[in-house]
Amino acid sequence: MSWMVDNWYVLIAFLCIGAVAGIAVYRFIKIPTSEQLDKVREWLLFAVTEAEKELGGGTGRLKLRMVYGMFIDKFSWLVKVVSFEQFSAMVDEALEQMREMLTNNEAVKKFVGK
Numbered sequence: 001m002s003w004m005v006d007n008w009y010v011l012i013a014f015l016c017i018g019a020v021a022g023i024a025v026y027r028f029i030k031i032p033t034s035e036q037l038d039k040v041r042e043w044l045l046f047a048v049t050e051a052e053k054e055l056g057g058g059t060g061r062l063k064l065r066m067v068y069g070m071f072i073d074k075f076s077w078l079v080k081v082v083s084f085e086q087f088s089a090m091v092d093e094a095l096e097q098m099r100e101m102l103t104n105n106e107a108v109k110k111f112v113g114k
Contacts, residue, residue, distance in 0.1 A: 025077075040075065044094040047071065052098065053112045067091055 004011060028036065047070045051063040068087065072079055082090075101108045 040078070041090060041094065043074065044071070044090055045097050048091060048094040048098050049101075049108070049112060056113075064088065064091060 028039075044067070047067045048063070050070075051066045055063050055066065068084070068091075071087065098108075102112065
């Protein structure tokens, strides 16, 4: 009990962090499912572009693994709901968007380094 009295500020900090995390999760869950998936797809476009920037062309399986690792870190709770096959299909959609952006947008080409 004396530890709690001596370190009350640590307990308050943990409570605040937990409250902020809980609010963020609640807001995300409150969004309709189609909007949630749109946000995940937007993030996947970013992740695929980052993987392309870091690993370059011809490394498809490595990029998929890299993006999947980033996905697990970012959306660990969603991994239980989305199968790897569904994830792979969403990554394929993001890749198509990225390729289209690479052909049409010079800024994206410079960002990726192509």
